[in-house]
Amino acid sequence: MSTADDVRTLVRLLWRGRGEPQAPRRGPRQRVTVDEVVGKAIALADERGLAAVSMRTLAAELGVGPMTLYTYVPTRDVLVALMVDHVAGDPMPGPASTVRQSLAEIAHHLRAEYLAHPWLIDANPWRQVLGPHRLARYERQLEVLEPLDISDLDRDHILGLLSAFVTGNAREALAADAAVADSGMTDVEWWEVVAPELDAVIPDGEFPLADRVGTVAGEHHQAPGAPDEVFDFGLERLLDGLAPLIGEG
Incomplete structure (x- = not known):
């Protein structure tokens, strides 16, 4: 994570929907959601490897411009951290007998x-x-x-x-x-x-x-x-x- 601002943004994105409600976003209606961005990035990484997950490639897969993508996720490092947390959402096995x-x-x-x-x-x-x-x-x-x-x-x-x-x-x-x-x-x-x-x-x-x-x-x-x-x-x-x-x- 490159800067303190990136870290703060990442925390807010990871815990989106928690805490104080965000102010309505100005401008055109969003074409995709952060969840959709992360899901597409994971699918791309699963198919082609992490190196293939560039912001430009991901934007093309989502049908948005590269600069538009940065309004959802500010850096690739932030995106990868969101991907890792999303995968960790798969259910863990329950407690065994020992x-x-x-x-x-x-x-x-x-x-x-x-x-x-x-x-x-x-x-x-x-x-x-x-x-x-x-x-x-x-x-x-x-x-x-x-x-x-x-x-x-x-x-x-x-x-x-x-x-x-x-x-x-x-x-x-x-x-x-x-x-x-x-x-x-x-x-x-x-x-x-x-x-x-x-x-x-x-x-x-x-x-x-x-x-x-x-x-x-x-x-x-x-x-x-x-x-x-x-x-x-x-x-x-x-x-x-x-x-x-x-x-x-």
Whole structure:
């Protein structure tokens, strides 16, 4: 977010409809709404990626002039923040029978959200202003942890740790998909090209551990890695590590 004025505008747009009613807008009647602008931007990002969401392209998609679009959303940064909050409005899973299971379901939900909207990986700045949907999501996640006898700081750290793990794994999963799409080769086809070249330059026995483990993993995954499998493995280990705080469940 570039300026203090942009931040103030973003807060008002995120929480539009709350607080004091806005004065009637002068001039011609608005042809679209902020919700329609945000919805079209999300559809465009889902289809073509976040880089394709320029104010000029979005204006053309909406059938308005670029300068008109700026009367709805003043900057692209503000627009992206509105998009992120809108996506966060998708319902979270309800509490499960145990805290551990609830956290697992939250993690799966967040990962599925990244895979459904890959642009979210590139649209998650550190200073993300909390809108109604993101704040409601945080509230629902904290409700899962409320039965625990832990500090409030630990509650926040647990959610931060879970989010960081999900984001990192989702980034790998999306990179794997992009590698296939960009190269036009499956992982197996790619390895059939790479393997002979490596064999020609790496002497036998120089990296015995990497050769042994890499061969087993490669034959199992038929790919350089397996983000889905690693997610399941990593989530269980993460929850195991949190067991002293959240219970075994």
